[in-house]
Amino acid sequence: MEGIERIKSARNNELKVGQLYTWDGHALVAVPPSEQVKVPITLEAMDAVRKVRSQSTREGFRPCLMVTASWMLLAALSEVEDLPDQVIDYGLSVYAKLSRRKDRS
Structure with a gap:
């Protein structure tokens, strides 16, 4: 649980709803949107x-x-x-x- 507590304590109030973030060990970093489109196929x-x-x-x-x-x-x-x-x-x-x-x- 130590990692989760570190994430909570480092969390920034400027996080955007719908934005994907990753933990770099020190802070949450926004993940840039992918340029690849995923299309389901049969x-x-x-x-x-x-x-x-x-x-x-x-x-x-x-x-x-x-x-x-x-x-x-x-x-x-x-x-x-x-x-x-x-x-x-x-x-x-x-x-x-x-x-x-x-x-x-």
Whole structure:
């Protein structure tokens, strides 16, 4: 509990609601917002990203998941003519699967 007491005693009245802080050993320090956006995806899509990432590994270079998924999205946008319609169709199939699972439980 000693660490918690140190944090409480060092706490500043200027802390902002909604701001994330970290303890540096002496004071609470504001954590800067991340420039990376986190988007939830289906397991099926994650498997596809992992597969492409694996196939893209060459000579010790392995692209991170963010780069792989970002490029896949950008490539699909420029390559697939009816992408919005396909997104709707895929969404309907995902929601239908979820609905069937819910009905079974």
